[in-house]
Amino acid sequence: MGGATTRKPRKERKENAERRRRQLLDAARRSILTHGLARTTLATVADEAGLSQGVAVFYFTSKGGLLTETLRDLYEGYESLWMRALEGAGEAPLDRLMALLAADFSAEACGPDVLPLWFAFWGELRFTGHYAEVAAEFDMRRHAALSGIWAALLPQSSQTEAEQLAEWMESLTDGYWQRLHLAPESYDRARALAASKVCLSRLVPDLLRAPTT
Structure with a gap:
């Protein structure tokens, strides 16, 4: 009984710390979207989170530390996205390739509230x-x-050759991400996905026969 009662507060402290950290990382994203990367500070993030600047300092020490962890969090979300896509695609290589491509053009990867963050950091x-x-x-x-x-x-x-093909595909999707970021009013994610599939079908015509869906 005694052991159980001492573990519970420790667990609660950990959960509270994780919740505060998540709160600050989400607020950092909003601050970057609102103020830009250069003008985002511990103060703007704390304000977005509805917390004191002291809390932000406690968890991240400095603006540089907070922004670095915000970028890491962005990448972790993206990695989790494409890994889930691969897990759900099965073992067939073509299915895995198409699943990964579809994930790349999902709102979670390159929606209007995510693309500006990528390009700000890049x-x-x-x-x-x-x-x-x-x-x-x-x-x-x-x-x-x-x-x-x-x-x-x-x-x-x-x-x-396999690494070269991977590099070409990465350059292709990066290019469409840039277009979606710079001209969102004239291009959309569905169109970018379809165009990427057609491009890959031209690259390896015997394997990918002009998929359009």
Whole structure:
């Protein structure tokens, strides 16, 4: 009985800490959308969260620490999204490729409240080492997964060729993300997904015969 009563407050403290941390990360996203990355501060984030600046400092110490963790959280959400897509697609390589592509153009990955965050951080990768380290960590796992799918799709190809195909596909989706970000009034996610499928069918015509849905 005594052990149970001491564990409960500890669990509650942990849950409260996780809730506060989540609250601040969500507020950081809103602050970036409202003020931009450069003008987001611990104060703007605390204000968005409805908390004191002291609470923000307690959990993240500095603006740099908070923004780095916000980027990591963004990548973690994206990684969870495409990994769930792969888990639900089964073992067929083509199904896995199409599932991953569909996930890339979901609202969760590149909706209007997410794309500005990606591009705000990507614009700073060359200048902020912590951002670049976070991006490299997640991009490496994503590239490895995509290269593996291409290698399974084209078993006669070399590892270098599979990695090249993965790079081309990443560049393709990145380009459409940029278009969706810069001209959302003239382009939408469904159109970008369909166009990407057609492009891949041209790249490997014997394997992907112009899928349009």
